[in-house]
Amino acid sequence: MxxxxxxxxxxxxxxxxWRSGLLPAPIY
Incomplete structure (x- = not known):
């Protein structure tokens, strides 16, 4: 849980x- x-x-x-542009792509 x-x-x-x-x-x-x-x-x-x-x-x-990711949507904020802080990461190139979602990690999980």
């Missing part, structure tokens, strides 16, 4: 960074 939540939050942060 905790790992699922962590993965969801990590993926959301990566997508947000």
């Amino acid at each position: 905790v790992m699922m939540l962590f993965s969801f939050v990590t993926g959301y942060v990566n997508v947000t960074c």
